[in-house]
Amino acid sequence: MAEVAVSLVLNSAIQACRAAWQAYNAGTWNRKMAAMLCDEWRRLESRLTQLASDNIDAATQAQPLGALTKLAGETAEFVAKYTSRSRAQRMRCVLRDGARMRDLAERLAVLQQRLQLSLHIDATSALRLRERLAEYDVADLEAEAKAMQELVDELHARASGARGSATASAGGARVDEQIDAAALDTLLDEMLGVLHAARSDETRAAAARQQTFAHEIAPSHVSRAEPLYRAGVAGELYAGTYQGVTRVALKYVYGGSEAAADEMRRDVAFQRAMGGPNVLQVYGAMTRDPSRLCLVLELAPDGSLLDAMRARSHDPLPAAELARCARDVVAGVEHLHARQVHHGDLKSANVLRCAGGVWKLCDFGLARAWCTTRATRSTGGGAAGTLPWMAPELLDRARDRMAMRDKVDCYALGCVFYELLAWRTPWEGKSDAIVFDAVRAGERPRLPVDRRPAAALRPLINEMAQLWAHEPLDRPPVDLALVARVQCVVEAAEAADAAAAAVAAAGGGDDGGAQGARAQQPAPPPLDAPPPVAQRRPPTAVQLNVMSWPQLVAAVRAGAAPADGAGSGGEDWVAAMAERAEEAAAAIVAVCRRTMADVASCERAANAGALEAVVAAMRSHAADTGVQEVACAALKIVCNGGDAAGLLRKQRAAVADALEAVVAAMRAHAADTGVQKAACWALANVCASTDAAGLAREQRAAEAGALEAVVAAMRAHASDTGVQEVACSALAKLCSGGDAAGLAREQRAAEAGALKAVVAAMRAHAADARVQERACAALANICEGDDAAGLARKQRAAEAGAFEAVVAAMRAHPAATGVQERACSALANICSGGDAAGLAREQRAAEAGALDAVVAAMRAHAADTGVQKAACWALANVCASTDAAGLAREQRAAEAGALEAVVAAMRAHAADTGVQKAACWALGNIYEGDDAAGLARKQRAAEVGALEAMVNAMRAHAADTGV
Numbered sequence: 001m002a003e004v005a006v007s008l009v010l011n012s013a014i015q016a017c018r019a020a021w022q023a024y025n026a027g028t029w030n031r032k033m034a035a036m037l038c039d040e041w042r043r044l045e046s047r048l049t050q051l052a053s054d055n056i057d058a059a060t061q062a063q064p065l066g067a068l069t070k071l072a073g074e075t076a077e078f079v080a081k082y083t084s085r086s087r088a089q090r091m092r093c094v095l096r097d098g099a100r101m102r103d104l105a106e107r108l109a110v111l112q113q114r115l116q117l118s119l120h121i122d123a124t125s126a127l128r129l130r131e132r133l134a135e136y137d138v139a140d141l142e143a144e145a146k147a148m149q150e151l152v153d154e155l156h157a158r159a160s161g162a163r164g165s166a167t168a169s170a171g172g173a174r175v176d177e178q179i180d181a182a183a184l185d186t187l188l189d190e191m192l193g194v195l196h197a198a199r200s201d202e203t204r205a206a207a208a209r210q211q212t213f214a215h216e217i218a219p220s221h222v223s224r225a226e227p228l229y230r231a232g233v234a235g236e237l238y239a240g241t242y243q244g245v246t247r248v249a250l251k252y253v254y255g256g257s258e259a260a261a262d263e264m265r266r267d268v269a270f271q272r273a274m275g276g277p278n279v280l281q282v283y284g285a286m287t288r289d290p291s292r293l294c295l296v297l298e299l300a301p302d303g304s305l306l307d308a309m310r311a312r313s314h315d316p317l318p319a320a321e322l323a324r325c326a327r328d329v330v331a332g333v334e335h336l337h338a339r340q341v342h343h344g345d346l347k348s349a350n351v352l353r354c355a356g357g358v359w360k361l362c363d364f365g366l367a368r369a370w371c372t373t374r375a376t377r378s379t380g381g382g383a384a385g386t387l388p389w390m391a392p393e394l395l396d397r398a399r400d401r402m403a404m405r406d407k408v409d410c411y412a413l414g415c416v417f418y419e420l421l422a423w424r425t426p427w428e429g430k431s432d433a434i435v436f437d438a439v440r441a442g443e444r445p446r447l448p449v450d451r452r453p454a455a456a457l458r459p460l461i462n463e464m465a466q467l468w469a470h471e472p473l474d475r476p477p478v479d480l481a482l483v484a485r486v487q488c489v490v491e492a493a494e495a496a497d498a499a500a501a502a503v504a505a506a507g508g509g510d511d512g513g514a515q516g517a518r519a520q521q522p523a524p525p526p527l528d529a530p531p532p533v534a535q536r537r538p539p540t541a542v543q544l545n546v547m548s549w550p551q552l553v554a555a556v557r558a559g560a561a562p563a564d565g566a567g568s569g570g571e572d573w574v575a576a577m578a579e580r581a582e583e584a585a586a587a588i589v590a591v592c593r594r595t596m597a598d599v600a601s602c603e604r605a606a607n608a609g610a611l612e613a614v615v616a617a618m619r620s621h622a623a624d625t626g627v628q629e630v631a632c633a634a635l636k637i638v639c640n641g642g643d644a645a646g647l648l649r650k651q652r653a654a655v656a657d658a659l660e661a662v663v664a665a666m667r668a669h670a671a672d673t674g675v676q677k678a679a680c681w682a683l684a685n686v687c688a689s690t691d692a693a694g695l696a697r698e699q700r701a702a703e704a705g706a707l708e709a710v711v712a713a714m715r716a717h718a719s720d721t722g723v724q725e726v727a728c729s730a731l732a733k734l735c736s737g738g739d740a741a742g743l744a745r746e747q748r749a750a751e752a753g754a755l756k757a758v759v760a761a762m763r764a765h766a767a768d769a770r771v772q773e774r775a776c777a778a779l780a781n782i783c784e785g786d787d788a789a790g791l792a793r794k795q796r797a798a799e800a801g802a803f804e805a806v807v808a809a810m811r812a813h814p815a816a817t818g819v820q821e822r823a824c825s826a827l828a829n830i831c832s833g834g835d836a837a838g839l840a841r842e843q844r845a846a847e848a849g850a851l852d853a854v855v856a857a858m859r860a861h862a863a864d865t866g867v868q869k870a871a872c873w874a875l876a877n878v879c880a881s882t883d884a885a886g887l888a889r890e891q892r893a894a895e896a897g898a899l900e901a902v903v904a905a906m907r908a909h910a911a912d913t914g915v916q917k918a919a920c921w922a923l924g925n926i927y928e929g930d931d932a933a934g935l936a937r938k939q940r941a942a943e944v945g946a947l948e949a950m951v952n953a954m955r956a957h958a959a960d961t962g963v
Contacts, residue, residue: 075104215268215284217242217296222286224250242283242296247355251295261287264295274341277603277645278332280352280362300352300360305416309348309423316423319454323493325351326420326460327486328359333413333478335644336361337406346412347389348419387435388426389415392470395440407472414467414475417460418445421453442470456493459485480644481693484651538583544590549608552590556610559584560617581624584617588630595637599646602638606649611638611656618661625672628665632678635662639685650686651693658686659701666709673720676713680726683710687733695737698745707734707749714757721768724761728774731758735781743785750793754782755800762805769816772809776822779806783829791837794830798841802830803848810853817864820857824870827854831877839886842878846889850878851896858901865912868905872918875902879925887929894937898926899944906949916953917962923950 078100224240228249238250253260264285271282281298302308305325308317316322329351336343343350343361350363391411415426426445427435447453453461463485469475476482539547539555547555559580591610595601605611614631621627635658639650653659662679669675683706687698701707710727717723731754735746749755758775765771779802783794806823813819827850831842845851854871861867875898879890893899902919909915923946927937941947957963 071104071107078104215265215272215282216288217284217286219286222248222250222294222296239299246283247299247301248283249297249299251297253293253295254291256290256293258290261290261293264293268295274336274339276332276335276643278328278358278360279335280354280360297362298354298360300354300362302353304362305348305351305353305359305419306425308353309419309425313423316451318493318497319456320490320493320497321357322420322454323457323460323486323490324357325353325359326417327483327490329361329413329416330478330483330486331644331648332359332361333409334480334483337409337478338644342406342409343412344408345386345389346409346416347386348416348425351416387432390439391468391472392439392442393472395436406477407475410472410475410478411468413478414464417464417467418447421457421460421464422447423451424448444468454493454496456496457489459489459492479693480647480651480691483644483648484655484693487648487652488655538579538586544587545593547590549594549604549610552587552594553605553608553610553613555587556584556591556613556617559587560613560620562620577621578624581621581627584621585624585626585630588614588617588627588634592630592634592637595634599641599643602641602649603645605638606652611635611649611653611658614638615653615656615658615661618665622664622668625669625675628669629672629674629678632662632665632675632682636678636681636685639682639688642689647689647691647693650689650697653686654697654700659683659697659706660704662686663701663704663706663709666713667705670712670716673717673723676717677720677722677726680710680713680723680730684726684730684733687730690736695739695742698734698737699741701734702745702748707731707745707754708752710734711749711752711754711757714761715753718760718764721765721771724765725768725771725774728758728761728771728778732774732777732781735778735784738784743787743790746782746784746793747789749782750796754778755793755797755802758782759797759800759802759805762809763801766808766812769813769819772813773816773818773822776806776809776819776826780822780825780829783826786832791833791835794833794841795837797830798844802826803841803845803850807845807848807850807853810857811849814856814860817861817867820861821864821866821870824854824857824867824874828870828873828877831874831880834880839881839883842881842889843885845878846892850874851889851893851898854878855893855896855898855901858905859897862904862908865909865915868909869912869914869918872902872905872915872922876918876921876925879922879928882928887931887934890926890928890937891933893926894940899923899937899941899946902926903941903944903946903949906953907945910952910956913957913960913963916957917960920950920953920963 221243222240223244224238226239228237228239236252236254238252240248240250242248253264256264264287268282268285271279272284275281280300283296283298285296286292286294303311317325329346333343333346345363346361350361352360352362354360389412391408394408418426422445427438428445430438447461463482466474466476538559544552544555559582561580562577591605591614595605595610614634617627618631635653639653639658640646641649662682665675666679683701687694687701689697710730713723714727731749735749735754736742737745758778761771762775779797783797784790785793806826809819810823827845831845832838833841854874857867858871875893879886879893881889902922905915906919923941927941927946928934929937953963
């Protein structure tokens with residue numbers, strides 16, 4: 001019965017759509033808008049007919065189909081009523097009817113977006129229709145005003161100048177009613193006024209759009225040169241220059257409209273916001289003339305990966321270049337996914353080789369934030385992408401295509417890996433029908449047997465197999481861990497290519513006799529090995545400053561190399577190693593000086609192998625204080641940065657065993673302040689991230705003994721402000737993470753004495769805001785967790801005097817936002833826990849003045865979201881009990897102005913879910929209690945607007961369970 005009912009609904013929708021488009025097609029009025037709407041209804045009728053023939057499972061489709069039927073009926077009724085009127089009647093209602101037509105079109109566009117989710121009907125044409133309707137408003141008004149002017153002139157002529165009744169005929173159509181020419185005169189004046197206002201609004205809107213577009217490029221700043229042979233179908237593509245210097249690509253689109261110009265402005269702003277090292281740069285656009293729009297893009301002189309495959313079909317790129325391409329593509333996709341954006345059409349044609357040999361992603365016509373519903377299809381049915389690279393779920397109408405769209409990019413990335421390994425496109429030579437059925441059945445293209453990938457590239461085969469798994473949840477994320485794994489492939493491929501080149505340079509292609517002769521000769525040293533001692537002179541400081549990065553890294557490695565010509569441990573050997581240590585230290589100082597200039601220098605240093613060279617120097621000169629200090633400083637500088645490239649450098653340092661080397665340096669040079677300070681900075685920077693790779697680095701550092709080494713440094717150098725600051729920062733970084741391993745690290749830190757050391761640092765350096773901020777962050781992180789061990793850590797912190805130290809910091813540095821936020825977080829974490837010890841901690845915090853300090857922080861930093869959120873949690877936790885002491889704390893908070901401060905925070909940060917959630921908890925705890933004082937607190941909360949604030953929070957964050 002359900003199937004019959006759904007079939008009736010579907011057939012009713014089809015008939016209603018057919019009636020709507022037939023009504024529009026028969027109209028003789030407003031032809032441009034009517035033609036567009038006719039096309040939309042015709043297309044919908046065709047699509048629904050196809051769905052009926054496919055026997056869709058429409059158990060959940062009745063509601064949208066019913067809405068579509070209702071809208072089609074309203075549309076047909078409106079068109080019938082409109083066309084039954086005389087021309088004069090239509091003239092009188094032109095403005096109202098135009099608004100009605102646009103309303104129907106708008107509702108049609110919205111409904112099609114609903115249908116896209118349920119029936120996979122492409123909604124992009126509806127979105128374009130909405131833009132085109134806005135574009136036609138003024139043109140239609142002009143046409144109607146012109147027709148009305150003709151009718152009025154005819155009436156006046158027929159009436160021979162009389163102001164009375166007349167019978168008029170216009171355009172060959174007889175008007176069979178009496179028409180008041182004077183009334184039409186008045187109506188014409190009104191229409192001309194509306195037309196004038198519409199023209200003015202359109203002019204002002206266009207001017208405002210152009211003025212607010214920050215990336216508009218003046219035509220005089222661009223010069224066009226030769227056309228590019230890779231011109232796209234959407235316009236012409238030229239090479240040119242921007243501002244007379246920068247080589248760019250110019251993509252022209254002719255015959256556009258103001259709506260198209262607006263779309264281009266939005267796309268340019270979006271793509272510039274998504275800019276990254278492996279994303280094609282967009283310089284701006286020329287949009288002032290909609291008939292000649294132009295995008296100004298970064299030039300890719302070497303073309304795309306697809307171009308390379310076609311030009312060198314039998315001669316693939318070297319293994320190292322293929323590996324670098326894979327790494328750059330992964331880094332580009334990771335960059336987008338980290339910003340909640342999916343590409344949507346990842347393939348070899350959209351991977352360009354730019355200046356410097358960097359591969360970058362392009363074609364963001366499909367890239368959108370994950371929360372949007374816009375999609376563009378290449379194979380029908382509303383799916384986004386290009387068929388050979390499309391994930392199976394995009395080809396299956398029964399699956400939810402809108403969910404996990406980042407996994408669609410994962411699948412396409414696996415296909416790009418296939419192209420790099422097989423040197424041809426997926427399913428090359430197969431028809432679309434074969435590809436469609438094969439992908440849905442779980443088949444994947446096979447690597448050709450006559451073209452085996454290089455040995456160094458074979459790890460990509462396993463990555464490819466995981467990325468194009470059939471089920472989306474089985475595909476690994478494109479994250480920094482994948483970037484690091486592909487980087488290892490790059491290094492292996494580069495080493496293999498370098499070895500092959502060395503063999504070729506030595507005459508590896510000679511006959512067998514020559515090979516035998518060479519086999520008797522000693523093997524040549526590695527390419528980066530230093531020359532013998534007798535032939536080598538250490539470079540001077542001037543020479544180090546002018547070296548290229550590969551040369552400078554080679555100098556570091558030379559200083560790290562074992563001394564020659566003397567037995568290990570002898571006097572000559574010790575002297576030689578001392579000279580090597582000075583050489584290594586000088587080279588590392590040059591690395592530090594160069595990398596402090598900018599982030600790009602850090603990236604160049606890492607790419608040249610500086611991290612590995614520095615760690616090698618630390619191992620070779622473990623007893624040399626100077627080498628250890630400057631080496632830790634170099635690790636700190638190179639591993640700074642939270643972007644994708646910075647996180648990759650941190651991971652690369654960890655892979656090179658930098659964490660173990662730093663901890664060894666701290667143990668070997670425990671008495672040296674400089675080493676301890678630089679080492680703590682290095683630990684903090686290498687471990688500074690909360691993704692999976694960052695947590696793994698924190699665990700690796702803890703297993704190497706970093707927590708114990710940091711606490712030992714704090715004790716040994718208690719009077720040194722710098723050591724205390726960076727040591728607290730290192731503890732905060734090492735103890736982040738709420739998983740089991742993170743809680744174990746927090747417990748290990750507490751057992752090493754970190755809590756007492758941190759509180760002691762706060763007391764000894766009470767005047768230093770940076771020490772206080774980082775110490776509060778360390779307390780907050782170490783005291784996370786509500787299990788038995790976590791509660792014990794909170795109690796240990798309280799017994800060490802943490803409450804008093806934290807409140808003292810808040811009072812001493814009231815203007816320091818960082819201190820106030822971290823202090824509130826520390827109070828919130830230490831006070832959590834509902835056992836007897838937890839209630840005693842809450843009381844101790846209140847007696848230390850925490851409530852007054854927190855409210856003061858909220859007032860002083862009302863605009864800072866972080867402070868408000870942490871402060872609300874602190875209030876909620878300090879006031880979390882209903883015994884007599886708890887009610888007294890709640891009363892004390894209310895008297896300090898907590899209710900007013902919390903409501904003010906909710907109003908000032910209405911869009912922040914975290915603030916609203918914490919504030920609601922705080923309000924609930926503070927006005928708890930049914931005694932007279934509790935009822936007074938409730939009344940006070942109501943008077944300051946708490947009820948309205950909570951209702952607004954519920955409305956604004958309806959989807960958030962916590963709020």
